[in-house]
Amino acid sequence: MVDYAGAIWSPNNNYFANTGKKSFVILHGTAGGYSAQGIADYFRSTEGSNSPVSSHYVVGQDGQIVQCIAEKDGSYANGVVNNPNWSSNPNLYTISIEHVKSSNDNSEPLTPAQQAASFALIKDICQRNGIGMHDADDTTGITGHFAIDPVNRARCPGTYPWQELFDYLKGNTNMGVPQGWKDSNNVLTAPNGIQVTLGFRDHILSSNWDKDNWPLEPEKHLTGLEMSNPSLGDGQSQLFRWKRLEYTPKMGVFEGWLGQELAWYQKQVTDMEKQIAALQHPQPANLVQINTLGKQIADDAQLILKLSQAQ
């Protein structure tokens, strides 16, 4: 019978019986097929063949979960080991979950229904089996088939939202791709088409980012990241409607102190306005100076406009 209440039982005989405590959850992609039930049927069809296969669970693209092997048993999912960190037969101490993917390279992302089903299933398995709800370490956790067989199974499970999974397992259920945004191949794209990548992307996916706080520009390098805080040095910056994400090697990714930065620019404008006023009855020679200051003010006004859009 099923160990997970939300699963349909569709068993086969491709298993090691009563293998004891399970310490890892291993995620897979089917690289073919269309439904969880269809994969379960396929497993059963390999009984008695030269290469019988199975996994404990299969998660369909419609979110349906089929259980094929009891958790107390070991499935035939991780046959070949090409990593010395995995001792003896990993099938004896792991629980495997297949994710139905039609593409033969597992490149397609999970569907939203499939992701929700997968996350909930993983959490339940970990809680009932005392498995660490984090990226696998030496003793427990969650990882992909690629970790056991990086030679032949480097693309198993293929595209999988690992960061979102680990955030979800930490209880940060509001996190993930903001509504209306798209995340694919490690590139987050806002509704206005501007992209967010690397650490800034991770920051948005792992924080409760407002869907309307879209980027105003692509990420860029700044010599002197914050004018109001020169000690930061150079860094990366990307301006959003009401935040600025910043990165320096020392600080990592953080949200810049926009108010403080805006105050710095406001002071610049005020100072220059005073200088202009002082030059209001110019000698002819001062006209050049006035023109130069006028240009500086125009440049600063551009920056201020950008920053004030972020308020």
Ligand SMILES: [Zn+2]
């Ligand atoms: Zn696999």
